[in-house]
Amino acid sequence: SDVGQVVDRGVLENIPLNGRAFWQLTQLTPGANYTPTGSTVYGSLTVIRASGVNVTINGSDPDKTGWVLDGSSIIEVQGGGTEIQPNVDAIQEFKVEGGNMSAEFGRTPTTVTATIKSGTNQIHGDLFEFLRNEKLDARNTFFVTPKGSSQTKDILKRNQFGGVIGGPIKKDKTFFFADIEETVVRQGVVYSNVVPTAAQRQGDFSALSATMKNPFNGYAAFPGNQVTLTPGTPGVFSPQAKFFLNSFPNPNFFQGTTARYVFAPALALSTFKSDVKIDHNLTSRDHLMGRYSIVNNVDDLPDAMPALGILHNTARGQDATMALTHIFNPHWLNELRAGYYRMFFHFEPPVAGTNYSLPANANYQGFDLQAFGGFPQINITNYAGFDGAPSNQLPKSNHIRTYEYADTLTYNAGRHTMKMGMQLYHNSTGYITGSQTQGIFNFLGTYTGDAFADLLLGLPNNASRDPGALWWGGYGNWPAWFYHDNYRVTQNLTLNLGVRYEINGFYTGQRGQTSGFNSTTGRVIIPSKFDVTSRPISGLLLPLYKDRLDYTASLGLPNSIVRPDNKDLMPRIGFAWKPLGKDKWAVRGGYGIFFIYANNNGPNNTSGVPPLTVQETQFYDSPPNAPTRVWSNYFLGTVSGG
Numbered sequence: 001s002d003v004g005q006v007v008d009r010g011v012l013e014n015i016p017l018n019g020r021a022f023w024q025l026t027q028l029t030p031g032a033n034y035t036p037t038g039s040t041v042y043g044s045l046t047v048i049r050a051s052g053v054n055v056t057i058n059g060s061d062p063d064k065t066g067w068v069l070d071g072s073s074i075i076e077v078q079g080g081g082t083e084i085q086p087n088v089d090a091i092q093e094f095k096v097e098g099g100n101m102s103a104e105f106g107r108t109p110t111t112v113t114a115t116i117k118s119g120t121n122q123i124h125g126d127l128f129e130f131l132r133n134e135k136l137d138a139r140n141t142f143f144v145t146p147k148g149s150s151q152t153k154d155i156l157k158r159n160q161f162g163g164v165i166g167g168p169i170k171k172d173k174t175f176f177f178a179d180i181e182e183t184v185v186r187q188g189v190v191y192s193n194v195v196p197t198a199a200q201r202q203g204d205f206s207a208l209s210a211t212m213k214n215p216f217n218g219y220a221a222f223p224g225n226q227v228t229l230t231p232g233t234p235g236v237f238s239p240q241a242k243f244f245l246n247s248f249p250n251p252n253f254f255q256g257t258t259a260r261y262v263f264a265p266a267l268a269l270s271t272f273k274s275d276v277k278i279d280h281n282l283t284s285r286d287h288l289m290g291r292y293s294i295v296n297n298v299d300d301l302p303d304a305m306p307a308l309g310i311l312h313n314t315a316r317g318q319d320a321t322m323a324l325t326h327i328f329n330p331h332w333l334n335e336l337r338a339g340y341y342r343m344f345f346h347f348e349p350p351v352a353g354t355n356y357s358l359p360a361n362a363n364y365q366g367f368d369l370q371a372f373g374g375f376p377q378i379n380i381t382n383y384a385g386f387d388g389a390p391s392n393q394l395p396k397s398n399h400i401r402t403y404e405y406a407d408t409l410t411y412n413a414g415r416h417t418m419k420m421g422m423q424l425y426h427n428s429t430g431y432i433t434g435s436q437t438q439g440i441f442n443f444l445g446t447y448t449g450d451a452f453a454d455l456l457l458g459l460p461n462n463a464s465r466d467p468g469a470l471w472w473g474g475y476g477n478w479p480a481w482f483y484h485d486n487y488r489v490t491q492n493l494t495l496n497l498g499v500r501y502e503i504n505g506f507y508t509g510q511r512g513q514t515s516g517f518n519s520t521t522g523r524v525i526i527p528s529k530f531d532v533t534s535r536p537i538s539g540l541l542l543p544l545y546k547d548r549l550d551y552t553a554s555l556g557l558p559n560s561i562v563r564p565d566n567k568d569l570m571p572r573i574g575f576a577w578k579p580l581g582k583d584k585w586a587v588r589g590g591y592g593i594f595f596i597y598a599n600n601n602g603p604n605n606t607s608g609v610p611p612l613t614v615q616e617t618q619f620y621d622s623p624p625n626a627p628t629r630v631w632s633n634y635f636l637g638t639v640s641g642g
Contacts, residue, residue: 002496002574003588004097005029012088020130020160020181022088023053026112029096031058047269048297048315050076050083050343057098057110063599066108070116070277070291072321072339073404075108077427078600083317083343084293089126089164090179090275092117100590103482103498103572104408104419107597116291118279119175123167130160155188155266169278177277185269190262191304193384195251196452197259203227203235203456207257215447215459215627227453238458240631243362244378247307247386261384265302272296285327293319305386308350308375311394315345331413339404346397349374349389349434356438366635367439369467369536376438381451385443390436390464397432399473400600415488423480429473429600430510436615437468441634446620447627458631459620465635466615467537472607474507474514474600476560484572492581496574496590504595506562507603510534514606516561518550524609525561528553532611541611549611561606568595 007025017024026032034055046052054062063080066073074084094114097105105111134153162181169176197207205212205225212222217231230236237245251259277291297315323337352374357367374389389395408421444461445451454460484498507514512530517523528551532538552559574590607613618635621627629636 002097002101002590003099004095006093006095008093009091012091012093017088020088020183021053021085022091022094022114023055023085023112025094026055026057026096029057029098031098032056032096048271048299048313049079049345050081050317051079053081053085055081055112057096060110064108064110064596066105066111068111068113069293069319070114070289070321071323071335071337071406072319072341073107073402073425074317074319074339074341075402075597076343076400077402077597078398078400078429078604080599083295083315084319084341085273085295085317086114086116086275086293087162087164087179087181087273089128089162089181090116090177100496100574100588100592101572102419102486102496103484103500103570104421106423106480106482106500106502106570106594107425107478109592109594109596116275116277116293117164117166117177118277118289119166119168119177121168121171121175123165125163125165125167127163128161130158132156132158151188151264154190155186155264157184157186159184173281175279178275180274181272183269183271186266187269188264188266189302190264192253193249193261193304194382195248195259195261195384197251200452201245201248203237203453205450205453208450210449212448212450212453215457215623218626219447219624222448227448227456229457237456238631240362240364240458241456243356244386244455247305249306263306265306267302268298268300270298287325289321289323289325291319291321293317303350303387304384308386308388311350312348313346316343318342331411333410333412335406335408335410337404337406337408339402339406341400341402341404343398343400347392347394349394349438350387351375352395364439364631365633365637366465367437370437371468371470371536372434372437374434374438377436377440378455379440379442380455381444383452388440389434389438390440393433393435395432395434397430399430401428402426403428417486418484420483421481423482425478425480425597426475427478427507427598427600428475429507430471431469431473431604432471433469435468436464436466440464441631447623459627460629460631460634462617462619463629463634464615464617466613467535469513469535469607469613471510472513472534472612473510474560474603475510476505476507476598478505478597479503492578494576496572496576498572500570500572502568502570502595503564503566504568504598505564506560507598507600508558508560509607512559513612514561514603515609515612516557516606518555521550523548523550525550525552525555525557526611527551527559527561529559530611535613537613538611541614545610570594 055065067075067082074082092115097111134156160183164179166177212225213219214222228236249261253260253262273295275293280288295317299313301311319341321339325335355373356362357364377388377390379385403426406423411418441460441463443451443454446461447459480502482500487495511534512527516525570593572592577587579585
């Protein structure tokens with residue numbers, strides 16, 4: 001009664017794919033759809049993340065779609081999708097399971113299962129290259145030629161090349177299959193930034209009709225709209241403004257009276273993927289299979305501001321699977337399987353390693369615990385600002401690992417096909433997050449009437465900071481047992497009867513970095529084994545919040561804080577019926593309960609409270625009051641979290 005569709009080699013070979021991603025063909029299945037993030041949108045970091053495989057089935061969220069390759073789970077437990085995306089020419093077939101799945105399947109209500117080809121007694125292979133560039137494309141109607149350029153089209157150069165080969169290592173005994181593919185993309189990105197004019201960079205706002213106000217002189221007008229910290233002396237600005245002025249590009253294009261800096265750098269994306277599969281017949285009844293897959297992405301993305309340079313980003317997915325199949329007799333078969341899925345990405349901050357708060361640089365206080373370095377985020381209303389490291393919590397690293405162990409026993413005789421077995425998933429996650437360690441400074445024009453003039457005087461409307469996180473995450477085990485019977489009652493009626501039992505626990509925080517909430521006492525719960533040295537800020541926060549904390553030991557709770565759920569019993573019942581014995585009609589129905597895997601995005605939120613960390617935002621002194629918080633010391637001499 002399960003509802004799905006198999007996509008075989010004939011379809012894979014004959015349908016053109018823009019980007020050559022096999023999961024694009026899931027839309028051939030009724031109810032399945034995808035957002036083409038992973039194949040057409042290169043100017044986003046999502047393109048190299050597992051969540052770029054954005055497939056929805058029957059209206060469910062993309063992270064509710066499971067992914068299985070050669071029997072092993074390759075699903076990403078942080079945001080869904082998968083980093084493993086095999087070469088289309090390497091796939092034998094795949095199936096989209098859209099509903100009523102057997103008890104063998106858990107963790108997601110829908111699943112895409114794929115199988116890599118195996119070698120045979122004959123050597124077969126092929127080589128390929130696919131080319132796409134702007135010379136073969138039609139002109140974009142909305143393309144505007146950048147000033148000083150002769151371009152007439154968006155720049156695009158995409159090459160995809162590789163090959164597959166399979167054959168015998170030892171005839172009738174051992175076989176191999178291997179594939180390799182590389183995608184190289186160079187694509188132009190056009191930025192058009194509103195920037196201050198040369199006069200405004202000197203404090204001359206006389207071209208504006210609005211009156212510039214002096215917040216240090218009772219908000220009286222600046223004479224002649226000449227903004228300066230020292231009346232009568234033009235061009236006196238805050239040290240921080242003078243430092244960052246060097247990072248603003250000069251305008252090279254005027255749209256009416258609006259000054260812009262227009263430039264068209266090229267992004268560079270390279271993706272390497274490969275699979276190696278070995279099949280070995282140990283005996284006439286024993287078969288051993290091993291496969292290793294890798295996908296490696298390098299994405300060099302130019303920042304919208306030239307001073308911030310190129311953002312270097314990498315992502316790698318790896319998966320290894322081994323399966324031993326033993327045939328006891330014509331009725332009984334057993335498969336023992338182990339799998340390992342690993343995903344790692346690292347996104348660099350702009351100007352990595354530079355601490356701009358130091359006296360030798362911009363010299364602003366309150367960022368003593370900055371561990372990473374990188375350009376701060378500077379937002380300027382009506383002007384292009386600097387997205388900086390905090391805009392995407394850079395640097396950012398994710399390290400996701402899933403270990404899978406499974407044993408499945410199959411019995412096939414007469415009217416019954418039974419499957420029974422157990423599965424164990426161990427997930428381990430680790431993260432590095434720069435968050436707001438470099439600071440976010442927002443200039444709104446609160447004081448002078450113009451945001452850039454506020455910047456020159458060193459007067460943010462508000463500022464934010466936090467200490468970031470050097471290494472955090474969680475780990476846990478998720479065991480499951482299942483039994484399923486496909487019972488052919490008659491030639492026209494089949495019943496699907498099964499049950500699945502899971503013990504669904506919660507993530508235990510790395511070094512105790514997790515928390516909960518005690519609704520009885522109104523306090524935060526933290527593990528008794530919380531390591532106060534796990535984050536630089538925790539030693540400062542723990543004494544401040546000690547009267548607002550409960551520890552797991554005193555509450556009889558595990559260090560994961562959440563007790564495992566031992567009552568997750570999932571029936572699977574379905575039928576398939578051919579009315580009147582006619583092949584033209586089929587009626588299917590089913591009922592099942594599915595418990596979803598623990599998406600780590602949720603548990604991640606439990607590590608963002610004191611004493612683990614703290615985020616602080618300070619706001620301006622409201623006019624007509626004179627400002628007391630200035631850029632050089634906006635947090636008034638306190639360290640982050642003070």
